[in-house]
Amino acid sequence: MNYLLPLLFVLATVLIMFVLIRRRVLKERFTVWWAVLSLGVVVFVIFPPLLPFVATNLGFITPSNFVFFAASLMFLLMSVQFSVEISRLDEKTRTLAEQLGILRTQMEQHIWTTDSHGENVADDTGVDDVDA
Amino acid sequence: MHVRPLNNSATPRRLIVVPAWNEETVIGGCLEEIRRVLPTWDIVVVSDGSTDRTASIVRSLGVPVIDLPYNLGVGGARRAGFSYAVREGYDAVLQIDGDGQHDPAEVVHLVNAKSALGADVVIGARFAGRGDYVVRGPRKWAMKMLSIVLSRECQTSLTDVTSGLQLCGPRAIALYSKEYPAEYLGDTVEAIVIAARNGLIVRQAGVSMRERVGGTPSHSPVKAGIFLIRAMVALAIALTRPTQALAEA
Numbered sequence: 001m002n003y004l005l006p007l008l009f010v011l012a013t014v015l016i017m018f019v020l021i022r023r024r025v026l027k028e029r030f031t032v033w034w035a036v037l038s039l040g041v042v043v044f045v046i047f048p049p050l051l052p053f054v055a056t057n058l059g060f061i062t063p064s065n066f067v068f069f070a071a072s073l074m075f076l077l078m079s080v081q082f083s084v085e086i087s088r089l090d091e092k093t094r095t096l097a098e099q100l101g102i103l104r105t106q107m108e109q110h111i112w113t114t115d116s117h118g119e120n121v122a123d124d125t126g127v128d129d130v131d132a
Numbered sequence: 133m134h135v136r137p138l139n140n141s142a143t144p145r146r147l148i149v150v151p152a153w154n155e156e157t158v159i160g161g162c163l164e165e166i167r168r169v170l171p172t173w174d175i176v177v178v179s180d181g182s183t184d185r186t187a188s189i190v191r192s193l194g195v196p197v198i199d200l201p202y203n204l205g206v207g208g209a210r211r212a213g214f215s216y217a218v219r220e221g222y223d224a225v226l227q228i229d230g231d232g233q234h235d236p237a238e239v240v241h242l243v244n245a246k247s248a249l250g251a252d253v254v255i256g257a258r259f260a261g262r263g264d265y266v267v268r269g270p271r272k273w274a275m276k277m278l279s280i281v282l283s284r285e286c287q288t289s290l291t292d293v294t295s296g297l298q299l300c301g302p303r304a305i306a307l308y309s310k311e312y313p314a315e316y317l318g319d320t321v322e323a324i325v326i327a328a329r330n331g332l333i334v335r336q337a338g339v340s341m342r343e344r345v346g347g348t349p350s351h352s353p354v355k356a357g358i359f360l361i362r363a364m365v366a367l368a369i370a371l372t373r374p375t376q377a378l379a380e381a
Contacts, residue, residue: 091314094204094208094314097200097201097202097204097208097212098200098204098208098211098212098215099215100200100201101178101198101199101200101201101212102198102212102215102216102219104198104199105176105196105197105198105199105216106219108191108196108197109196112194
């Protein structure tokens, strides 16, 4: 009955992913890794002799070492993916910040040029400054 | 009432971009000097997420300010300036630091060099005959290395590639508003590589610079060493980066 625990693990993973996607707190492209993991576990659970076979052929003396290696490799790839995503987000927020700054400048300019009293009404920052 | 003249005259519209980050002590004097020396240029200050009174001081002087919501770094501030220049239809952009290090009276050398050499980008260089600026140690090696590599890249002599005093023409503005690296040293080193790879003409003009009014430049050897390493990394990335096919602006 050593099938039960891994199968429960796979079921739980799939279920959690499904729920998270349904609640829209997780994008599908981030679940690819977990899907691959689940699939791998399922394959090795269904064919128990497969794990020692693959491990010895890849040069691992103990099959558990192969499992640890595969797991850490997957985490490595995942963190690379996260780094790429973070860089992309950084670029996006940077562009947004720029555009926001420029829009605010143009708005201030517009108010300045159309305000007949010439008062510094554009200052919405709440900072006390002297009207020129 | 300030009314911006429409661009139907023959005179080119020229913009001075002043990146400033927490420069409340010097920005006012800096802007007044620029206005006095270069009265025909428009000015915009890019307040790079300043937490002091920089932005409100600039507003009180009647100078437009791009008040970035948080700090983007010098590269981000400069790119915002180029974006603004494109939107407002400027023909020339002068980048000048808001810390009082750059003397507006020296800008005439850049303008002259730009028209004489037909350049798209003119760098105000400290080591090109004028001024008496000296550096030593790893920082000097780094600047030497950068100048050798970038001189070859641009097929001209560039002696001070990390200078923040730069004059850009329309082609450079269009390029930089879309592609301006925001990483450390990217804003100078990689920007020059991008310009050269896109067929822009990069030249330099000798200027003298002042000691910074606010803050002190770092002379620590450790920082200089880090600067050298980061310069090499920035250069390696810039030179090996695939040149992106640039859509014509």
